[in-house]
Structures are given as structure tokens and as C-alpha cells.
Amino acid sequence: ETGVTQTPRHLVMGMTNKKSLKCEQHLGHNAMYWYKQSAKKPLELMFVYNFKEQTENNSVPSRFSPECPNSSHLFLHLHTLQPEDSALYLCASSQEVWPSTDTQYFGPGTRLTVL
Amino acid sequence: AQTVTQSQPEMSVQEAETVTLSCTYDTSENNYYLFWYKQPPSRQMILVIRQEAYKQQNATENRFSVNFQKAAKSFSLKISDSQLGDTAMYFCAFMKLGLVFGKGTRLSVIA
Numbered sequence: 001e002t003g004v005t006q007t008p009r010h011l012v013m014g015m016t017n018k019k020s021l022k023c024e025q026h027l028g029h030n031a032m033y034w035y036k037q038s039a040k041k042p043l044e045l046m047f048v049y050n051f052k053e054q055t056e057n058n059s060v061p062s063r064f065s066p067e068c069p070n071s072s073h074l075f076l077h078l079h080t081l082q083p084e085d086s087a088l089y090l091c092a093s094s095q096e097v098w099p100s101t102d103t104q105y106f107g108p109g110t111r112l113t114v115l
Numbered sequence: 116a117q118t119v120t121q122s123q124p125e126m127s128v129q130e131a132e133t134v135t136l137s138c139t140y141d142t143s144e145n146n147y148y149l150f151w152y153k154q155p156p157s158r159q160m161i162l163v164i165r166q167e168a169y170k171q172q173n174a175t176e177n178r179f180s181v182n183f184q185k186a187a188k189s190f191s192l193k194i195s196d197s198q199l200g201d202t203a204m205y206f207c208a209f210m211k212l213g214l215v216f217g218k219g220t221r222l223s224v225i226a
Contacts, residue, residue, distance in 0.1 A: 004159075033213050042119070043206065045213030056213060090160065104214060106152075106160035 003027040004107035006091050012113045013081065021076040021110045023091030031097040032074040033104065034066060037088040049074060050097040081114045088112070117142045117209050121217035128197045129225050135182075136192045136220045138207030144168075148210040149190045151181070154219075155203040163205070166190065197224045 003026045013019050025032065034046040048056035049068040063085075065077040074091055088109040094102040118141045128134035140149070151163040166174045166183050173181050178198075182191045194201055202224045208214040 035213070042218045043208075043214070043216035045215070048213050058213070092160075103150075103162050103165065105162075108159045 004091060004093055004105050006089075006107035006110050008110060009108065010111045010113075012115065013078070014115050015081060015083070017081075018077070018079040020078065021089055021091075021112075023074040023076075023107055025072055025074075025091075025093040025105070025107075027093060027105060029093040029095050029102075029105075030071050031094045031102075032068060032071070033092040033094075034074065034076055035090040035092065037090055037109070039087075043090070046076075048097060055097060078112075081112075083114050086112055086114045117144075117211055117215045119207050119209050119215055119217035121207055121220050123220045124218070125221045125223070127223040127225055128194075130197055130199060132197055133193060133195045134197055134222065136194075136205050136207075136222065138190045138192070138217055140188050140190060140207070140209050142188070142209065142211075144211075149181075149183070150208040150210065150214065151179070151190075151192045152206045152208060152214075152216075153201075153203045154206065155200075158203075160206070164192065194222075199224050199226060 007022045032049045036044045045058050046060045047066045052068045067075040090109045091107040092104040094104045120139045147168045150165045153163045154160045164176045164179050178195045180193045204219045206219045207217040
């Protein structure tokens with residue numbers, strides 16, 4: 001394990017539900033990331049947070065709402081999702097953001113299924 | 116926009132043999148960083164190796180090495196003495212704020 005944990009590991013939700021994904025890093029990093037891994041597409045960067053401030057929103061639909069209360073925790077709030085949002089959602093952290101070249105450490109992911 | 120292309124969806128190699136995974140990328144940047152990540156089945160993504168574009172010397176990490184051709188925008192990964200534990204999805208990635216990933220190559224090491 002790399003020091004980045006994600007809960008839950010699996011989540012099944014209906015399109016009208018509201019749920020949240022949680023990520024926690026125990027590495028003392030200042031930057032955190034959300035990625036989406038779909039079966040037929042490359043890993044996609046969704047959001048970047050640096051020192052709790054959002055520095056990147058990669059044109060993500062508003063039904064995904066991130067929250068970063070502190071440098072160790074990152075949430076992804078989900079509401080009125082679509083079946084095509086089913087994917088593995090990966091959280092990562094690094095010491096700093098670009099232009100730093102720090103390695104990103106990934107969590108195990110949350111496997112989300114939207115019915 | 117930066118893009119990363121991995122043209123080999125799947126590959127297999129016999130244990131103890133050498134295999135090379137290809138990756139090409141497109142960028143207008145002059146200084147950047149490239150990575151290979153490994154995602155074993157049902158396990159977390161971990162860094163295999165990384166390369167700074169301003170360095171001409173190819174990066175190596177034990178059995179893993181890269182062939183970085185900046186002019187050709189090519190960044191291949193060579194795995195020597197392949198082991199069963201090398202079985203995984205391998206992703207090539209370009210660093211720009213977050214990582215821009217290729218679609219991955221599924222590598223199977225056969226006993």
C-alpha cells in the first residue's frame with residue numbers, strides 16, 4: 001500500500017442517489033488529484049487541489065463536486081449521475097503540483113456502478 | 116494539447132525474457148517529464164520509472180529501463196528478465212499539472 005486510502009472500495013448507486021467518495025493520504029503531501037478510469041478510455045484527470053485550493057477542473061460535469069477540507073482529505077460528491085459515469089475513480093497525491101515533478105501516489109480506487 | 120499513444124493493447128512475454136513496450140507522445144513543450152506506471156490486477160497504480168526531458172541519459176531502475184528519443188517523441192519501456200509479478204497494465208504518462216495517460220498495455224508474463 002502506498003499511503004493513499006480510498007473509501008468505499010465499491011459503490012453501486014441509482015441515478016437519483018447522492019453519495020460521496022473519500023480519499024485520505026498519510027504522506028504529508030500538499031497536492032491531491034481525482035482521476036477517472038473507464039474501460040474504454042485513458043485515465044482522465046478530473047480535479048487538482050494544491051494546498052486545499054482547486055487549481056484544475058478538467059471540464060468535469062457539475063454532477064461531480066469535489067471538496068478538499070484539508071491537505072490530507074479529498075472528497076468527490078456525486079449526485080444525479082448517469083450510467084456512463086460508471087468507472088474506477090482514483091485518487092492520487094504528490095508533494096507539490098506542476099511544475100514540480102514529484103511522483104504521484106495512487107489510492108486503490110473506488111469502483112462505481114451507476115444503475 | 117498533449118496526447119500519449121500506446122499502440123500495443125496487449126503483449127505477452129516468457130518469464131526471464133525481455134520485452135519492450137512502446138509509447139509516443141505529442142507536445143509543444145520543451146521541458147517536461149514522462150512516466151511509466153504499473154497497475155497490477157486489482158492492485159494500486161505504482162510508479163515504475165520516470166524521465167526528465169532535459170536529460171539525455173535514459174533512466175534505469177533495476178530491470179526497468181527506458182529508451183527516450185526526444186526528437187521522435189518516443190518513450191519506450193524495456194523490462195529485462197521478466198518475472199511473473201510484472202504481469203500488469205502499464206501506462207505511459209506525460210506530466211502537465213496532472214498526468215496525461217495513454218490507454219495502457221496489458222502485459223502478461225508466462226511461466
